[in-house]
Amino acid sequence: MKNLRNKPEILLVPAVFVLFTLVWENLVNKLKISETILPTPSRIFDALVLQIDNPIFWKNLVVTSKEALLGFVAATIFALIAGTFISQIRIVEKTALPYLVGFQAIPKVALAPIFIIWFGFGQTSKVVMAAVIAFFPILINIIEGLKSAESDQIRMLRVFGASRKQIFFKVQVPSALPFFFAGLDVGILLAILGAVVGEFLGSQEGLGNMVLIFQYNFETPSMFAILLVLSAMGIIAHIIVKAFQRKFAFWGDNSNIVGN
Amino acid sequence: MTTQDNTKIQDASQEASWIDVSGLHKIYNTRAGGQTHALSDINFNVKKGEFISIVGPSGCGKTTLLNILAGLISKTEGSAKVSGHEVSKPLPEIGMVFQAPTLLPWRTILENVMVPVEIQKLDKKAHLQKAKELLELAGLNGFEDKYPSELSGGMQQRAGICRALVHSPSVLLMDEPFGALDAMTREYMNLELLRIWKESNQTIALVTHSITEAVFLSDRVIVMSPRPGRIAEIISIDLPRPRTLEMMNSDAAGVYVQKIRHYFNASNVIE
Numbered sequence: 001m002k003n004l005r006n007k008p009e010i011l012l013v014p015a016v017f018v019l020f021t022l023v024w025e026n027l028v029n030k031l032k033i034s035e036t037i038l039p040t041p042s043r044i045f046d047a048l049v050l051q052i053d054n055p056i057f058w059k060n061l062v063v064t065s066k067e068a069l070l071g072f073v074a075a076t077i078f079a080l081i082a083g084t085f086i087s088q089i090r091i092v093e094k095t096a097l098p099y100l101v102g103f104q105a106i107p108k109v110a111l112a113p114i115f116i117i118w119f120g121f122g123q124t125s126k127v128v129m130a131a132v133i134a135f136f137p138i139l140i141n142i143i144e145g146l147k148s149a150e151s152d153q154i155r156m157l158r159v160f161g162a163s164r165k166q167i168f169f170k171v172q173v174p175s176a177l178p179f180f181f182a183g184l185d186v187g188i189l190l191a192i193l194g195a196v197v198g199e200f201l202g203s204q205e206g207l208g209n210m211v212l213i214f215q216y217n218f219e220t221p222s223m224f225a226i227l228l229v230l231s232a233m234g235i236i237a238h239i240i241v242k243a244f245q246r247k248f249a250f251w252g253d254n255s256n257i258v259g260n
Numbered sequence: 261m262t263t264q265d266n267t268k269i270q271d272a273s274q275e276a277s278w279i280d281v282s283g284l285h286k287i288y289n290t291r292a293g294g295q296t297h298a299l300s301d302i303n304f305n306v307k308k309g310e311f312i313s314i315v316g317p318s319g320c321g322k323t324t325l326l327n328i329l330a331g332l333i334s335k336t337e338g339s340a341k342v343s344g345h346e347v348s349k350p351l352p353e354i355g356m357v358f359q360a361p362t363l364l365p366w367r368t369i370l371e372n373v374m375v376p377v378e379i380q381k382l383d384k385k386a387h388l389q390k391a392k393e394l395l396e397l398a399g400l401n402g403f404e405d406k407y408p409s410e411l412s413g414g415m416q417q418r419a420g421i422c423r424a425l426v427h428s429p430s431v432l433l434m435d436e437p438f439g440a441l442d443a444m445t446r447e448y449m450n451l452e453l454l455r456i457w458k459e460s461n462q463t464i465a466l467v468t469h470s471i472t473e474a475v476f477l478s479d480r481v482i483v484m485s486p487r488p489g490r491i492a493e494i495i496s497i498d499l500p501r502p503r504t505l506e507m508m509n510s511d512a513a514g515v516y517v518q519k520i521r522h523y524f525n526a527s528n529v530i531e
Contacts, residue, residue, distance in 0.1 A: 152362045159330050159356045160376040160427075161349075170378070174366045251365035251409065 039221035047221035048228060064195050064207040065233065067123050071130020072191035075138055076184065083142030108133050112201045126198035133194035134187035145179025146172050181245035188237040196230065277305035278463045279329065279431060283338035286324055297488035298324045304482055304494060311457060311464045313474035314482045317524055321489025322467045326435050330356050343430050352380055355424035357437040361416035363408040369419050370404040376427040387426060394422040397456060414445040418452065425460060434466040447505060450476055454503060475516045476508055483523045492523045
């Protein structure tokens with residue numbers, strides 16, 4: 001009971017969910033809204049159960065997860081390399097900055113058609129799309145993180161005779177970790193987005209492709225079901241990143257981390 | 261230069277004065293294109309095992325002086341020697357305690373104390389023992405594996421002192437190390453410092469804002485005056501050792517405090 005008084009959200013969050021679902025269900029039934037336009041939660045649940053029993057669904061889930069994950073890993077690797085150079089070498093930062101800003105200004109979703117021309121309708125174009133979308137927030141957080149080391153800490157290391165390399169590895173890299181994980185947290189969600197967007201624009205498989213097929217067949221409940229699955233993927237990815245963050249950046253003060 | 265060479269030089273010439281500053285000037289170029297004379301013709305020396313304090317109003321250049329001795333900033337003119345070497349970069353025989361504890365939050369207390377050992381690539385095993393002894397000396401046994409955030413400010417600062425001593429430096433530079441602590445903790449830390457100093461036989465140069473702290477701790481107090489920072493007087497504190505807090509209520513101590521305060525008042529700076 002004590003727990004409840006301190007954290008009323010333990011009760012409130014599920015209560016809101018139940019209430020919202022009930023209102024939705026009843027409203028759709030009462031107003032006789034066509035299932036094609038807005039299905040009831042119970043119909044969406046049925047569709048979800050049907051999908052979960054379907055091996056094709058699982059195959060597509062794996063495809064999209066793989067695309068998102070590969071894109072995410074590629075984005076992280078490139079961001080680590082670029083971020084290190086940019087944060088350590090002033091002239092590189094000065095030169096690269098306008099290009100980075102320009103690159104970030106591109107609505108990256110609009111690049112998807114080009115990637116499909118370059119890399120085809122297969123998974124490669126989706127991996128590239130996921131990587132390109134996830135890259136920037138990870139990079140910015142790495143740069144900010146590597147620069148976030150306290151000048152007092154650097155001064156302390158210098159007094160004891162630290163070289164630049166030692167300062168980098170003993171202060172700058174650890175200081176960057178909380179930022180890095182915040183970047184990964186944003187990046188993994190954007191990678192999923194990138195993979196799905198890529199699939200929308202041309203593909204033979206993946207959850208995005210399933211959504212399109214359901215759309216052609218006006219199977220709206222199944223579209224919603226896939227939407228739920230995609231959210232669940234995002235939530236799971238977020239939880240995993242957070243777990244790593246708690247393990248490797250436990251001292252983190254996230255107050256000034258560059259977000260989305 | 262190897263450590264052996266260093267020792268030879270020390271043995272040959274520098275037994276008398278361990279820190280030797282002569283004709284030291286520091287001029288900063290300001291952003292507006294002008295120049296600030298931060299230190300002007302500073303001369304003093306410190307004997308081995310001596311405890312000196314540098315006091316003076318804000319802006320008198322005392323921290324600049326300490327930073328020059330630490331090898332963090334360059335001098336404009338003159339000479340600053342520590343154990344016989346002209347300081348042009350941080351020397352391994354120097355340990356430094358900062359205004360803030362400046363512990364690394366991702367390292368345990370013991371790992372923090374070991375930072376100088378790692379940086380100077382000294383023998384880890386031998387120094388681990390030393391680090392543990394220092395922590396015990398500082399009353400931090402049992403906290404070796406805690407993280408800095410789990411310690412109070414005073415305890416963190418004590419860990420900072422252990423870190424400054426772990427590589428057995430011959431000179432300990434302290435930059436207002438107790439400024440951030442409350443009065444009670446500060447007095448306690450002063451006593452602790454005297455105890456550690458006695459056991460480790462360091463040469464200590466302490467920068468402080470507190471006149472009483474300077475009198476209580478030091479063999480000599482260097483009083484500085486501002487703009488340009490120069491030495492107003494070097495005062496020998498002839499109070500017996502070991503010092504006690506009660507001693508600070510004695511007339512003799514009062515005379516020293518008053519004498520130093522006189523310089524602060526004369527420079528029209530309110531502390």
